[in-house]
Amino acid sequence: MWDKSKWGVSLRWLRRLLQESPVRQQIVWLDCCHSGELLDIFDEANPGQEGKAVERSVIAACRGFEVSREQLQGEHGILTATLLQGLDPHRDVDGWVSNNKLADFINQQMFGELQRPIFHNSGGAIILTDKTHGVQLQLDPKLKGTCPYKSLNYFTQEDAVFFYGRRKLTDELINRIRTENFIAVLGASGSGKSSVLRAGLLDQLKRGQKLSGSDRWQYYGPFTPGEHPLESLRELGIGGREREMGRGGEVELQNSPPASCLLPSASKNLLPSASCLLPPPASCLLPSASKNLLPSASCLLPPPASCLLPSASEQRVVLVVDQFEECFTMCQDEQERDEFFACLLAMVAQGHDKFCLVLGMRADFLGKCAEYAQLAEKIDQHLVTVKPMTSEEIEEAITKPGELVGLQVEQALVTKMIGDVVDSPGSLPLLQYTLTELWTEAQTSPNPNRLTLESYNRLGGIEKTLPKRANQVYKSLKEEEKPVAKRIFLELTQLGETSDTRRRVCKEDLINSSHSLELLERTIEQLVRAKLIVTTNESKSGNGKAGVILDIVHEALIRHWQELRQWETIKLWRIETNLGLGL
Template sequence: MSRDALVVGINTYDRLKCLNAPAADGEAIAQILQQYGEFRVTRLPAVKDKENQTIRIGKQTKVSLTQLEKAIVQLFKPDGKPPDTALLYFSGHGLRKNLGIQEGFLATSEVNPDAGNWGLSLQWLRRLLQESEVRQQIVILDCCYSGEVLNFAEADPGDRGKGRDRCFIAASRDFEVAFEEINSQHSVLTAALLKGLEPKQDRWVSNYTLVDLLNQEHHPFPQRPIFANSGEAINLTRKWNSSPVNSTVQVSAICPYKGLSYFDCTEADANLFYGRTALTDELLEKVRSGNFLAVLGASGSGKSSVVRAGLLYQLKLGRRLSGSDTWQFKIFRPGINPLQNLALAFVESEFSDIERASQLAKAEELIAKGAVGLGQLITAAQTQRIVLVVDQFEEAFTQCQDIKKRQQFFECMLGALQRDDNKLCLIITMRADFFGKCLEQEYSGLAKKIQEHLVTVTPMNREELETAILKPSEQVNLAVEPELVSQMIADVENSPGSLPLLQYTLTELWQQRTEERLTLTTYSKLGGVRGTLQTRAREVYESLSLKEQQATKRIFLELTQLGEGTEDTRRQVVQRDLVTSQHPEAVINRIIQRLADEKLVVTSTLSNQIAVVDVAHEALIRHWLLLRKWIEESRDILRQKRKIEAAAIEWRDRGKAKDYLLQGKRLREVEDFQKQQTENLRLSDLAAEFIQASVRQTRNNRFRSVGFFLIIPLVASVVLGIVIEKQIRISQLWQQVDAIKGKEYSRVRIQALEKLVQAGESLTNKDFSRANLSRANLSRADLSRADLSRADLSRANLSYANLGGANLSGANLGGANLGGANLGGANLGGANLSSANLGGANLSSAYPSDANPIGANLIIYLRGANLSDANLSDANLLGANLSSANLSGAKNLTPEEVKSAKNWDKAKYDKDFRAKLGLPPEPAK
């Protein structure tokens, strides 16, 4: 492995104050790199020591700008093969030019700012590093200057996640000067560097361990080194007098895999978290340069793990970003009441019950004020920065059914970001198929904010998957057959949601290991990646008694949130709410404990000491066939049950006010449902209380209503008549619409359908197959899961319509307006989208058949379609006809997908994307 270093130490200046430390600093660094780091060191300025015939850094020799530039180019962009590792160390003056545009410079001996000669530009260095092919880059800037400031950020290319390892260290923050140590020949930074680079034992000193020491050093000057690390650790120095110590600990009794659980922000989990280095670097860069980050991906793609064990853990260590180890980190999930859970995030868990209650009351009082109150909480925090993480952000849509509460939550969070001090950093993780929900309303600019600060979690490549399998096993001396690794990678590669299944299968393989070895034979017996989980879930279920099985079925149904135009997802439930007269607390607790031991559910405690239960991962909901069967059999009943229980919760939260009780037809329907409900779908105790209170209220009203109806005002009868007339009118419209089948066309029927949409009637699950709906105005219509196969929708207005999960196979959408429409999960197989407007549309997970719902080819005709600003995450345009299509600003589109399409070279693209495709610029008009 080739390792080159350029060490620069400039004492002598023509027009700036001459310095004493740089030459001594540079020589000491050069010697330690040669002795302990196996670096091939180039010194600048270099002189020959006549006494011992060695090369050292000259104390009085000048360095010109030309010399410095040539030496840096030779280090990072040499004529021949570049080194594997390149290190640049500079000690001398740093200058800041502030004439309209601020620029930083490394001062060479002849600098003369008055004559326009400032030295080596840090912006130039930044561009050079971006273009350099050196995989491991280290830049250390120990700049001593008189009242000027070094702009460290100008030298940092910042393009993280490119497969390169980088380390940047500078002497001080941007408002500080650097100092020489008292009673020492070295500067403050270099003295600390020499201490850190001196190896204490037979193992490597890396850029990360070096930063640990810099963080621990305390100096009498108002100076703090700043740094930024990305990628893997870079080995710098170590002792070579003996072979390295084997640091592997024999801990084979500890499973190195996580099953269905996410990797959390702990040392134990982070040490087993592999395969996401590039993505972690990208997230760190976003946090360094901004205050909002949206991490989106398919269910099971590892969003929570990379944010927790990757991003947050690295921030807590403080090795990647300067000072991040002093920040505060708060993580929560929205749940049913997002604002309350936000307040809970500011309650310290180590306090006593009384202190927590007091702290929660104050936090809730402030959060009730919205963005202003949250801003006050942020301002009061004794920290440079608060990182607020909203994990599983989709719960704001799936569990919080109160639109007003949801809107207040978004306003509070996004409004608090409007600060000048950048003290709040907001991070959200969300399933990609829920982005369409963010477009349904304005939501304080949420959708636009996500689009502008989006990082998509894509499937791991082969190398990353191999690392995720093998690296944890190495830590516990566990062997893995190469054939097993190859087969597992083949089974999950390019499958966005398979990481939990992979981890669960590895856990089961570890449980059944033979002689500390994972084998392909055992893997085959388990049923592979997709068979292991459902086999184990079935075995656990069948081992229970009949009564326990009934309770288990009810538990899993309660833990499932039904999708509305999206896939079903998990639902957090308070454990005590699972208790009924048929399933008492002892039974529920016993089953929950068993399921938790088997890693099928996860139990936790909120800050207010309330126990909650979760499905271990949504992979269980998607892949356990028995649970899928239960859900499909109970879907309609579950929806009714959830609506009743949501109304009961609203009644409770409103102080059980009479205005929130049921009455009339709705009450009769709920009573009928309560009588007919099955054992496994019994209403909660709160819902039963809610119904009883509603019945009592209705009876009381009957006694008071006799006199009232004797004097009922004429206006009331008029209003009632209007309501009845409206209901009759809607019924008549539905009768007309039901006749639209096959190739029949009637403008009257189309108008009836349009009026139903305007009246807010839902068209979900409706059958419009083969219908002629050409030019129909269906803007904002709810057509989720509707059957529109082979329908004629040419030139129809479907802007902002919800077509999530709809069957559009073979449909004619030529010239249709689909701007802002949600097509997430829609079946577009064979559809014609020629000249359609898809600007801002959500095409995430759109697919051609039920057999392959994610990442499948969209065999569609896109000639002349407008896909500007469309969200194409998980959608694959392989085979599509892109002749004359407008793809300007399309999100998550790759050159590979475009080049595989028909007539791709005739489509319209942004200038930058044309360059990526190798196309010449469009001719000027």
């Protein structure tokens, strides 16, 4: 007769054991006949979490009505033999095996067997085996505990160690700066312009490893024009000694040319002040109606080179202006804008190969620059376009920063994230935002040095981070801007019979009696800065005219932002109601 006390266990006892256990990660594997019964009634034995974060892996060799079989040749049951094979970390692309990976492997290997294995995995991933276990990784102690991702912020020169995926673009910029004295870096919002200027171009130039002598050049910026671009230029501290942050984190002081020689005076003359040369007639300094910004040669003699820019025996000067579109979005004084452009172009014209101006600007503002003939010509001649990152570059941006802090990223997660962002314009900040969220969550888990697909799915990936961001931005808008933002998102959504999709809209087509151009541009600018929409400049829009094209940053926003879904429902109801009324 079967002795239950000797050969069996009570499910209530198992439930109590798991409830009272202080073990956070619990593993129960059964290779015996009818073991699936445990899963069939697991709700009774499931201890729950009782307020604790518990990871659990339960594997049964067969269903409740099946028997567990042994190998025809071998010393183990079929499940045990498969478990031993699947637990080998050397056969895994990541070099480590989790309970979820093991379940997938067992399903594949035992497909077609007379018994079907049953699984129950809950909570976070449990790392079962790791080929790096016991191996001391050589990590920089200064990076310990540092998040290698930047959320929605751009990379700075201090973050250059974590900046990956833009080597090709950085090399192109360095090659351009080798032979040119003007470079315009244009790309969509969220394409990584600010990051590549700081953590790519400037970091490499200051190292002096790719361009001989560039570590001895003088650098100003990057700075953004702001509301008063001339004042922003003066605030760089050009003149005397400039504070520069060195690669090692120490503050370095560099000698600079006199400020009076490089910048317009308080009277807003467009070229160097009287300390360098006699001021030209005012009629020569101000832009004409055609916006030609530089005074003609007949107006003044060029100042001595040693006054405006370095002499032939001195090192090169590099001035970097980022977010150049602020000259149009923030500077409301057209004369100051004209003078700022004239000042930059004068330095380029008179500096020759001893001066280089680098501009970073959103591509949709190229049309604004067309109003300034000489500036537009310069941009056209020295344009570098920031193209979308390739799949290989995105993978490098995900995995390489993590390696520096001992972080392992599951290959399945890498593949999933690449697929989620590779065809979406302006998604790089969102990629970094999601990676930051994954890293933050991992720090409170038993596996703080691993990012997994399971965690990504639990967070919702971009599909959840986007709506969260959208709600924050929408609530921060002024009351008169909220209806404009609502209309913009609805216009960027194409209502469909089965699912809604993104559609592109020309900015000029959104102007009406309720929404002025000024209000529209102000709202668009905030949505672009928040990385919720992207803008591009096209020679022809839907109506055949030149214009700025708006696009939603990712269709996940359409699918999963509840606020937008409600707006769409109301819009559809109004359309249907109007049709019913014959309107």
